[in-house]
Amino acid sequence: MQNYTDGYTRTCGLIGNPVKHTLSPLIHNALAEMTGVNLVYVPFEVEHAAVQDAVKGAKALDILGLNVTIPHKSAVIPFLDDIDPLAKGIGAVNTLVRTPEGGFKGYNTDMTGLYRAIREEGVDLSGEAVVILGAGGVARPAAFISAGKGARKVYILNRTFEKAEVVAEEVNKAVYELGREDKCTEDGLSAAGEATDYEKIIVPMKLEDYKKLYELEDRFIVLQCTSVGLFPDVNSTVIEDEEFYTHIIAAMDMIYRPLETKFLKMAKAAGAKIVSGLKMLLYQGVDAFELWNSDLDVKISKEQADEVYKSLVMEVTGAANIILEGFMGCGKTTVSEILADKLDIELIDTDEVIVDTEKRSINDIFAREGEQYFRDLETELLRTIVEDHWRETVISLGGGLPMREENRELLRRAGKVVYLRTSPETVFDRIKDDTTRPLLQTEDPLARIKELQDQRREKYEQAADIIIDTDALTPEEIADEIIEQLGL
Known part of the structure; x- marks a missing residue:
C-alpha cells in the first residue's frame, strides 16, 4: 500500500521501546488508504528518559496523534494536557490526540478495543461472570472494562495471590470513582452507587483454586491475559484441565502469536466461542484512528475492519x-x-x-x-x-x-x-x-x-x-x- 504525501499530510505514529516489529503501521496506513484520509503512520523508538522530549517534539512537529506502547503507557501521563476518564481510571494511556490548544489528551483504546473486538464477535459481558487469567498490565484494563460494561462478577486468577488482590482493589476503586464522577454516560460505563457495590465485583483468587469457580459460576467468559502460550512456547496454557474449558461460554487470548493458542484451541474444542488477541490489536487501532480523524467524521465499518484483519492475519502467520x-x-x-x-x-x-x-x-x-x-x-x-x-x-x-x-x-x-x-x-x-x-x-x-x-x-x-x-x-x-x- 502506498500513501501519497504532501504539505497537508497528517502524521501519526507510535512511541515505545522496542517498536521495530509493530503491526500498527499496517493497520493505520491501510485505514488511511481505505478512507481516503491523507495520513501516514510511522513508529518512533523512544528511550524511557526521553518520553517528555518525545511529547514536546511531537507538539513542535505538529504530529496529529500518537500511540503509546510499553514501557511508556503510564510514564507519558504527566506530560499530557488532559486525560480521558477511562484512561485515568486505569492509570495508563495508549493513544494521544491533539487538543484545540495544541497539546495532547490521553485515551486508552486498549480497553475500548478489547470490548469492541468481543462485541463484534457477538460476546456480551453484561450480566455475565468473567474470569481473567493473570494479574499483569493487560489484566487491569480487562478487569476495568469488564466491570464497566456490566459484568456481574470478575474473577482475577493469578499464581501470586497478592498481585491479584492489588489489581482487584485498584480496579474496584477506579470503577467506583469513575461512576461517582458521573462520567459514565459518554463512556458507556455503568454508574456506580455505593463503594461497597463495586468492592464485590472484582474478586481475586489463587490460580490453583480455579476449581472453586465451579461452585460459584456454572458458565463464564475467560480473558487470557498472561504470556503463557506465546511463541515459541505454543504447547502451553495456564490451565491444562479440560474440565475448566467445559464451563467457558467465550474465550479471548490477548496473545496473537500464534493466532490460535493452545488456550483457544482447548476452549474451541469444548464448544466455546473464541476471539484472537489480534482482534483487540485491530480495534484498539481502529478506535485510535477514529479519534485522530474525528474532525473528518471518519468511522470504520466492520467490512473495512475485516479487510485490515485479513492483512494482519497474513502478516502474523507469515x-x-x-x-x-x-x-x-x-x-x-x-x-x-x-x-x-x-x-x-x-x-x-x-x-x-x-x-x-x-x-x-x-x-x-x-x-x-x-x-x-x-x-x-x-x-x-x-x-x-x-x-x-x-x-x-x-x-x-x-x-x-x-x-x-x-x-x-x-x-x-x-x-x-x-x-x-x-x-x-x-x-x-x-x-x-x-x-x-x-x-x-x-x-x-x-x-x-x-x-x-x-x-x-x-x-x-x-x-x-x-x-x-x-x-x-x-x-x-x-x-x-x-x-x-x-x-x-
Whole structure:
C-alpha cells in the first residue's frame, strides 16, 4: 500500500521501546488508504528518559496523534494536557490526540478495543461472570472494562495471590470513582452507587483454586491475559484441565502469536466461542484512528475492519503472500485463481510474468537460451518479490522453481508455501493432451512424470509449510483447505 504525501499530510505514529516489529503501521496506513484520509503512520523508538522530549517534539512537529506502547503507557501521563476518564481510571494511556490548544489528551483504546473486538464477535459481558487469567498490565484494563460494561462478577486468577488482590482493589476503586464522577454516560460505563457495590465485583483468587469457580459460576467468559502460550512456547496454557474449558461460554487470548493458542484451541474444542488477541490489536487501532480523524467524521465499518484483519492475519502467520508449488498439472493455476478471488487479493503466475517480461513463450526460451537461463529468470523474479516486500498476493510457481536451494530460501522469506501434492497418474490424466510442456515431449510422458516427481518431491517438501494431497479434492475444496489451515 502506498500513501501519497504532501504539505497537508497528517502524521501519526507510535512511541515505545522496542517498536521495530509493530503491526500498527499496517493497520493505520491501510485505514488511511481505505478512507481516503491523507495520513501516514510511522513508529518512533523512544528511550524511557526521553518520553517528555518525545511529547514536546511531537507538539513542535505538529504530529496529529500518537500511540503509546510499553514501557511508556503510564510514564507519558504527566506530560499530557488532559486525560480521558477511562484512561485515568486505569492509570495508563495508549493513544494521544491533539487538543484545540495544541497539546495532547490521553485515551486508552486498549480497553475500548478489547470490548469492541468481543462485541463484534457477538460476546456480551453484561450480566455475565468473567474470569481473567493473570494479574499483569493487560489484566487491569480487562478487569476495568469488564466491570464497566456490566459484568456481574470478575474473577482475577493469578499464581501470586497478592498481585491479584492489588489489581482487584485498584480496579474496584477506579470503577467506583469513575461512576461517582458521573462520567459514565459518554463512556458507556455503568454508574456506580455505593463503594461497597463495586468492592464485590472484582474478586481475586489463587490460580490453583480455579476449581472453586465451579461452585460459584456454572458458565463464564475467560480473558487470557498472561504470556503463557506465546511463541515459541505454543504447547502451553495456564490451565491444562479440560474440565475448566467445559464451563467457558467465550474465550479471548490477548496473545496473537500464534493466532490460535493452545488456550483457544482447548476452549474451541469444548464448544466455546473464541476471539484472537489480534482482534483487540485491530480495534484498539481502529478506535485510535477514529479519534485522530474525528474532525473528518471518519468511522470504520466492520467490512473495512475485516479487510485490515485479513492483512494482519497474513502478516502474523507469515503468509504475507500465499505461494503454491507443485508438479505441473497439480492444479496450481485454478486453485490460485479461486484463492485470490475468495481472499480478494492479487494473483501472479511466475511463468506468466516471465513470458510477459521476455515477450516469448517458455518453449521458445528453453529452445533458444536453455533451461539454465529460464531458472535464472525465476530466481531474479523471486528476489524482486522479497526485496520489494510484496504483500497480499497469491503466487503460483513454475513446477521447477523450488529445486534451487537459493529459491527455497527466498520462498521462506516471501510467504507461506503450500505444496499441492498429486500422484503421477492424476498428473498424466490432466495434461496428457497438453503440447506446451517442453519437459514432457517424450515417447513415454507418464514415465517422465514419475521420474521428474521422484527428483522433485523432496525439494517440494523442504520448501513447503503446508502439504495438501489433491487427488480426491476439487480445486474449490483445495482452496478452502488452504484458507482453513492458514487461519484466514
